[in-house]
Amino acid sequence: DAGITQSPRHKVTETGTPVTLRCHQTENHRYMYWYRQDPGHGLRLIHYSYGVKDTDKGEVSDGYSVSRSKTEDFLLTLESATSSQTSVYFCAISESTSGGGYGYTFGSGTRLTVV
Amino acid sequence: AQSVTQPDIHITVSEGASLELRCNYSYGATPYLFWYVQSPGQGLQLLLKYFSGDTLVQGIKGFEAEFKRSQSSFNLRKPSVHWSDAAEYFCAVASRTGGGNKLTFGTGTQLKVEL
Numbered sequence: 001d002a003g004i005t006q007s008p009r010h011k012v013t014e015t016g017t018p019v020t021l022r023c024h025q026t027e028n029h030r031y032m033y034w035y036r037q038d039p040g041h042g043l044r045l046i047h048y049s050y051g052v053k054d055t056d057k058g059e060v061s062d063g064y065s066v067s068r069s070k071t072e073d074f075l076l077t078l079e080s081a082t083s084s085q086t087s088v089y090f091c092a093i094s095e096s097t098s099g100g101g102y103g104y105t106f107g108s109g110t111r112l113t114v115v
Numbered sequence: 116a117q118s119v120t121q122p123d124i125h126i127t128v129s130e131g132a133s134l135e136l137r138c139n140y141s142y143g144a145t146p147y148l149f150w151y152v153q154s155p156g157q158g159l160q161l162l163l164k165y166f167s168g169d170t171l172v173q174g175i176k177g178f179e180a181e182f183k184r185s186q187s188s189f190n191l192r193k194p195s196v197h198w199s200d201a202a203e204y205f206c207a208v209a210s211r212t213g214g215g216n217k218l219t220f221g222t223g224t225q226l227k228v229e230l
Contacts, residue, residue: 033217033218035220040222041222042205042220042221042222042223043159043205043218043220044220045217045218045219048217058217090158090159092218103147103149103161103164103209103218104159104161104218105161106151106158106159106160107158108157108158109157109158
């Protein structure tokens with residue numbers, strides 16, 4: 001979707017190096033999410049944000065941190081990349097208010113390979 | 116905690132045949148329910164969603180799904196499959212109690228269409 005972009009689209013990095021993935025939205029949505037997708041696991045939530053500087057952990061947050069200094073940007077950082085973090089990472093946005101259920105709009109994904 | 120089960124990892128159907136993809140959820144109350152489709156190398160696209168009201172919901176591309184509270188199911192159906200429907204399909208559930216409207220995904224069903 002045009003309203004959400006992820007960068008980079010592909011990245012190869014070495015074990016132990018820090019990596020930052022960027023998600024940018026033009027929809028002014030409150031909620032932003034980072035998921036990872038792995039075969040046999042579907043999509044699993046890493047972290048999410050419910051506003052500027054407001055973030056919380058998902059089910060697979062170990063080894064990841066996030067930051068949201070502006071409404072439009074949500075950054076995912078792997079502090080020290082490991083091979084187990086090789087995955088496809090998806091960002092999503094939602095216009096939902098508390099208790100709502102509008103569903104998500106997904107970015108096109110970032111394929112990260114840690115060697 | 117909410118969860119989603121998609122019991123079929125792979126399904127193969129002939130073009131023109133009918134399709135039903137199964138989804139069972141676990142949640143303490145009536146959840147928000149979604150079906151997404153993912154083509155190879157792409158992000159996820161929303162097919163349809165259930166919030167309340169009529170338990171049979173219509174989506175894009177000729178898909179429909181029926182919410183059955185008694186069976187905790189939200190199965191996806193299509194009367195006549197087209198070759199372009201080959202993709203991976205994900206069922207998802209979201210809480211109605213706010214907290215960021217986090218989606219929990221099933222592990223997906225890979226659909227193959229035989230010509």
